[in-house]
Amino acid sequence: MDRLDDERRPDPAALLQLAARERRGKLTIFLGMAPGVGKTYAMLERANALAANGTDVVVGLAETHGRNETAVLAEGLETLPRVEGARPYGEFDLDAALLRRPQLLIVDELAHTNSPSARHPKRYQDIAELIDAGIDVWTALNIQHVESLSELVGHITGIPVRETVPDVVLKKADEVVLVDLPPAELIERLKAGKVYLPDNAERALDGFFKPATLTALRELSLRRAADRVDDQMVDFLRQGAIEGPWATGERLLVCVGYDDMSERLIRDASRLASGLNARWTVLSLSHPHRLAPHQEAIDRLEATLRQAERFGAEIRRETASDYVKAILRLARRGNFTQIVIGQNRKNAFWRRSLPDALLRQAGEIGVHVVSGQGARAPVRAVRRRTLPEWTLTLGLPVLAVSATTLLGLGLSAIIALQNLSMMYLAAVLLSAMLAGRFSALLASLLSFLAYNFFFIDPTGRLTIAQPEEVLSLAIFVAVALVSGQLAARLRLSMDRTSQRARQAQALLDFARKMSAAFGQDQVLDTMASHLHGALGRPAVVLASDDGGELTLMTAWPPDQNLNDAAMTAARWALEKREAAGFLTGTLPQVSYLFLPVQSGQRVLGVVGLGMRHEDGPVSDAEQRTINALLEQSAIALDRARLTQDSTRASVTRESAKVQSALLSSLSHDLRTPLASITGAVTSLRELGDRMPAAARADLLASIEEEAGRLNRFVTNLFEMTRIEAGIVRAKRDPLDVAMVIKAAVNRALRLHPHLQVDVSVADRMPLATGDQVMLEQVLFNLLDNARKYAGDAPVTIYARREGSDVSIAVTDQGKGIPEGDLERIFEKFYRRAEGDGRQAGTGLGLAIARGLVAAMGGTIKAESPALRRRGTRFIIRLPRAGEESA
Structure with a gap:
C-alpha cells in the first residue's frame, strides 16, 4: 500500500515549476488565425468585466486599427501614454508600466518589433520583463507569427512573414485563449470594412483572405491551441498525482x-x-x-x-x-x-x-x-595561398626532384641501381609532408618525367619503350594522393593541437595570475587585461561599490568609457543574470556585450566586451574561451571576497573582544574604587564625630588611595588612546638611565611602601637616547605590575650596555608567565589570573609600556622563567646616545 501511495505522489518537478510560476506574473495569449477575428476586442471585453469587479486593469497599448467598437471598449479603461519616438503613433512605455504596476496590463501585438532606441528589440521581451516583475499581462498573437510556422504560412499565403515570436513564448504562456471565427464570416467582416479600410480590404481578399488560406491557418491555430491545452492537462495530472492519459514520452x-x-x-x-x-x-x-x-x-x-x-x-x-x-x-x-x-x-x-x-x-x-532536393551542399574552405606559400608549393617539388635526379645520376655512374624509382617516392613524400597535396601531385608528375628522361632507355627522350613504365606513373599518383591526404590530416591535427595548447596555456597563465592576485582590485585588473589579450577586444569590468551601485572598476585599454545606455545594459546583466547589450535581447544597439560573472547563486560582477557590428556575434570558439575565463574569474573573485569577509569578521571579533575587555575593566576597575569611596564617605557623614580619630584617618586614607587608583586608570586610558591615535611624540634626548630608574623607584615606593627594589647600574654607564618622562612611566608600570603579581617579593632592576644599545631589565619573583602568553601580555586589556589573591590590573600597563618604548625608538620584551624557574624579566633596549643616527 505504501508503495502504491509513493507511485501516486505528485511529481516534484511539476510542483517546483508550479511554485516558480506563483512568484511570477501570469501571461495570457489571445491566439487567432488571422487579423480581424476579434482578438483585441475579446481581450478588452474581458478586461472591462474584471475592472467592473474591482481588478486593477491598465491598458499599456491596444491597437484598434480604426474599429469603433474596439475603441469604445478601450476608452473605459485607464491607458498609459505612449513614448514619442520615430514612429508617428508612438511606442509602448515599458518603464511607465513597471512604475504603475497594475494587477493586469493589456499589451497588444505580441510579435511587434520595437524602435531601435528601445530597451528590447521585440515586444515579447518587454512582456517577459513585466512577467518577471510580477505583473499579469494579456496580449494577442496571430498564428502566422509563431516562428516555427512562419515559413509554412509563407508558402501557404505567398506572403513572407517578417515579425515572429519564438515558440517557447507560446509554450510558457499560462493561458492560451483561442479566438476563432469561420473563414466565411471573417471574409464578410472584411467586406463590411470591419477589418481594413475598403482599398486595403480589396487587396486582402485577392491575397491573404482566401477561403483555402484561412482554412489552413485556422487548422494551424486550432492544432497549436490543442497542444497547449494538452500540456496544461499533463501538468495538472502531475501536480495532483492523478492517473490519466499521460504523454507518450517521445x-x-x-x-x-x-x-x-x-x-x-x-x-x-x-x-x-x-x-x-x-x-x-x-x-x-x-x-x-x-x-x-x-x-x-x-x-x-x-x-x-x-x-x-x-x-x-x-x-x-x-x-x-x-x-x-x-x-x-x-x-x-x-x-x-x-x-x-x-x-x-x-x-x-x-x-x-x-x-x-x-x-x-x-x-x-x-x-x-x-x-532536401535543391539544397546547397556544405561550402568547404578554399585556402588562399600567399606568395611565400606558392613559392614553397611549386619550388619544393622542383628542388626535391632535381636533387633526386642529380643523386641518381651520380650513383648510376658508380654502381648499377635496379630500383632507382624508389628514390623519387621519397621526393613525393617529402613534398606532401612539407607543402601539401598539390605539391605532392606536382612532384609525382616531375618524378615520372625525370625518371623517364634520364633513366629509362632510350634516355634523353620522353618515350616509353616498356609498358610497365606506365604503372610507375600510376604508383606515383597514388602515393601522392595518399601522402597528400595524410599530410593534410597531420597538419590539421597539428594546428588544432597547437590551438588547444595555446588555449590551455592561456588558461594556465590566467589561473596563475589569478592565484597570485591579492585583493579584489588586483583580480579585476587581471581579468580586464587578460580578456583583452585573449580575445583582442576592449574589456571593462564592473562591480558593486560599498553603496551597492554598479561602478566601472577597471578597463583595458584604460581609456574605455561607458555611456548611459551601456551602464543600463550592464545593470540588466547584473540584476537578471543574463547577457545584455550587443546583439542580445536587451539594448542590442549598445556596442558592448555584457556578461555576468557568477559563482553559485551570487553575481560577483559584470564583464563588458567591446564589439563591432561588422564582426557579427561572438563565435563558438570565443564563447568557450569567454566561459572558461569567466569561471576562473568567478573563483578568484569569490576567493577575494571571502578573504575580505574573513578579515572583516576577524576585525569584528577583535573589536568585540576589546569592547568586552573594556567593559569588564570598566565594571571592575571603576566600580570597586567607587564603592570603597562611597562607603567611606557615607560612614563619615553618618557617624561624623562619633567615630574615633584613627578610624576617620583610615577612611580618609582609603578614599585617597581609591581616588588615586581611579586617576591612574583614567590616565592609562588616556595614554592608550593617544598612542593608538599616533599623537604621542617622544623626545630623543640624551638621558641618565640611573637617574630615571631612581625617580621611578621613588614614585613606586610612595604608592607601595612595602615594595622591595634592588637597583644595579653598571659602571661608566653611557647615556641613552629617549624621553625621560616616558621612560619613568614605563619603569613605574613595570614595578606596579610586579607588585600586583609578585606581591612583596623583591624586584631587581639592573642596567648595562649591550653593543650600541642600553639595556634595562626589571625582574620579579612571581609565578611567571606561560610561554604562549609572553606576547599576549602586551595586548590591550589582557589580564592574567590574579597573583597572591591580589587585585589584577586594568590590562593597559604593559600595552602602554610597549607603545611608549616604541615611540622612543626602542624595544621591550618579556622572558619567563627568570630566576630558579620562577619570575618574569622585562628587558628594555634603547639606542645609546650618539648611536641613533648610525
Missing part, C-alpha cells in the same frame, strides 16, 4: 550540418515535436581530421542553432570520426525515440549516405529522413 534527436537545408530541417522538426508533444535536441557534429568549412557555412550553422534554441530545442555539439556511431550512441544514452536527419542529394553509388547507414543500424530507434 524524444527527438535532430542532426544538422553546414548546408542550407538545416534551417528547413529545424522547422520541420519543431512542427514534428509540437505535434508529438515531445522534447527535442539538435546535434551538430564535426570531424576531427577534416578541413574546417568556409566561414559562410559556419555562420549559417550558428544562426540555425540559435533559431533552434528559440524554437525550444536543446543544443549539443560533438566531435567524432564516425558520425553514425556517434549519433546512435547519443540517441541510446539519451533515450531518444526518433532521429530526424536530412538528405541533400543522391550520393554516388560507391559511397553510402549517412541516412542510409542510420536506417541500417538504428534498430528500434525511428529515423525520419527529410528530403
Whole structure:
C-alpha cells in the first residue's frame, strides 16, 4: 500500500515549476488565425468585466486599427501614454508600466518589433520583463507569427512573414485563449470594412483572405491551441498525482550540418515535436581530421542553432570520426525515440549516405529522413595561398626532384641501381609532408618525367619503350594522393593541437595570475587585461561599490568609457543574470556585450566586451574561451571576497573582544574604587564625630588611595588612546638611565611602601637616547605590575650596555608567565589570573609600556622563567646616545 501511495505522489518537478510560476506574473495569449477575428476586442471585453469587479486593469497599448467598437471598449479603461519616438503613433512605455504596476496590463501585438532606441528589440521581451516583475499581462498573437510556422504560412499565403515570436513564448504562456471565427464570416467582416479600410480590404481578399488560406491557418491555430491545452492537462495530472492519459514520452534527436537545408530541417522538426508533444535536441557534429568549412557555412550553422534554441530545442555539439556511431550512441544514452536527419542529394553509388547507414543500424530507434532536393551542399574552405606559400608549393617539388635526379645520376655512374624509382617516392613524400597535396601531385608528375628522361632507355627522350613504365606513373599518383591526404590530416591535427595548447596555456597563465592576485582590485585588473589579450577586444569590468551601485572598476585599454545606455545594459546583466547589450535581447544597439560573472547563486560582477557590428556575434570558439575565463574569474573573485569577509569578521571579533575587555575593566576597575569611596564617605557623614580619630584617618586614607587608583586608570586610558591615535611624540634626548630608574623607584615606593627594589647600574654607564618622562612611566608600570603579581617579593632592576644599545631589565619573583602568553601580555586589556589573591590590573600597563618604548625608538620584551624557574624579566633596549643616527 505504501508503495502504491509513493507511485501516486505528485511529481516534484511539476510542483517546483508550479511554485516558480506563483512568484511570477501570469501571461495570457489571445491566439487567432488571422487579423480581424476579434482578438483585441475579446481581450478588452474581458478586461472591462474584471475592472467592473474591482481588478486593477491598465491598458499599456491596444491597437484598434480604426474599429469603433474596439475603441469604445478601450476608452473605459485607464491607458498609459505612449513614448514619442520615430514612429508617428508612438511606442509602448515599458518603464511607465513597471512604475504603475497594475494587477493586469493589456499589451497588444505580441510579435511587434520595437524602435531601435528601445530597451528590447521585440515586444515579447518587454512582456517577459513585466512577467518577471510580477505583473499579469494579456496580449494577442496571430498564428502566422509563431516562428516555427512562419515559413509554412509563407508558402501557404505567398506572403513572407517578417515579425515572429519564438515558440517557447507560446509554450510558457499560462493561458492560451483561442479566438476563432469561420473563414466565411471573417471574409464578410472584411467586406463590411470591419477589418481594413475598403482599398486595403480589396487587396486582402485577392491575397491573404482566401477561403483555402484561412482554412489552413485556422487548422494551424486550432492544432497549436490543442497542444497547449494538452500540456496544461499533463501538468495538472502531475501536480495532483492523478492517473490519466499521460504523454507518450517521445524524444527527438535532430542532426544538422553546414548546408542550407538545416534551417528547413529545424522547422520541420519543431512542427514534428509540437505535434508529438515531445522534447527535442539538435546535434551538430564535426570531424576531427577534416578541413574546417568556409566561414559562410559556419555562420549559417550558428544562426540555425540559435533559431533552434528559440524554437525550444536543446543544443549539443560533438566531435567524432564516425558520425553514425556517434549519433546512435547519443540517441541510446539519451533515450531518444526518433532521429530526424536530412538528405541533400543522391550520393554516388560507391559511397553510402549517412541516412542510409542510420536506417541500417538504428534498430528500434525511428529515423525520419527529410528530403532536401535543391539544397546547397556544405561550402568547404578554399585556402588562399600567399606568395611565400606558392613559392614553397611549386619550388619544393622542383628542388626535391632535381636533387633526386642529380643523386641518381651520380650513383648510376658508380654502381648499377635496379630500383632507382624508389628514390623519387621519397621526393613525393617529402613534398606532401612539407607543402601539401598539390605539391605532392606536382612532384609525382616531375618524378615520372625525370625518371623517364634520364633513366629509362632510350634516355634523353620522353618515350616509353616498356609498358610497365606506365604503372610507375600510376604508383606515383597514388602515393601522392595518399601522402597528400595524410599530410593534410597531420597538419590539421597539428594546428588544432597547437590551438588547444595555446588555449590551455592561456588558461594556465590566467589561473596563475589569478592565484597570485591579492585583493579584489588586483583580480579585476587581471581579468580586464587578460580578456583583452585573449580575445583582442576592449574589456571593462564592473562591480558593486560599498553603496551597492554598479561602478566601472577597471578597463583595458584604460581609456574605455561607458555611456548611459551601456551602464543600463550592464545593470540588466547584473540584476537578471543574463547577457545584455550587443546583439542580445536587451539594448542590442549598445556596442558592448555584457556578461555576468557568477559563482553559485551570487553575481560577483559584470564583464563588458567591446564589439563591432561588422564582426557579427561572438563565435563558438570565443564563447568557450569567454566561459572558461569567466569561471576562473568567478573563483578568484569569490576567493577575494571571502578573504575580505574573513578579515572583516576577524576585525569584528577583535573589536568585540576589546569592547568586552573594556567593559569588564570598566565594571571592575571603576566600580570597586567607587564603592570603597562611597562607603567611606557615607560612614563619615553618618557617624561624623562619633567615630574615633584613627578610624576617620583610615577612611580618609582609603578614599585617597581609591581616588588615586581611579586617576591612574583614567590616565592609562588616556595614554592608550593617544598612542593608538599616533599623537604621542617622544623626545630623543640624551638621558641618565640611573637617574630615571631612581625617580621611578621613588614614585613606586610612595604608592607601595612595602615594595622591595634592588637597583644595579653598571659602571661608566653611557647615556641613552629617549624621553625621560616616558621612560619613568614605563619603569613605574613595570614595578606596579610586579607588585600586583609578585606581591612583596623583591624586584631587581639592573642596567648595562649591550653593543650600541642600553639595556634595562626589571625582574620579579612571581609565578611567571606561560610561554604562549609572553606576547599576549602586551595586548590591550589582557589580564592574567590574579597573583597572591591580589587585585589584577586594568590590562593597559604593559600595552602602554610597549607603545611608549616604541615611540622612543626602542624595544621591550618579556622572558619567563627568570630566576630558579620562577619570575618574569622585562628587558628594555634603547639606542645609546650618539648611536641613533648610525
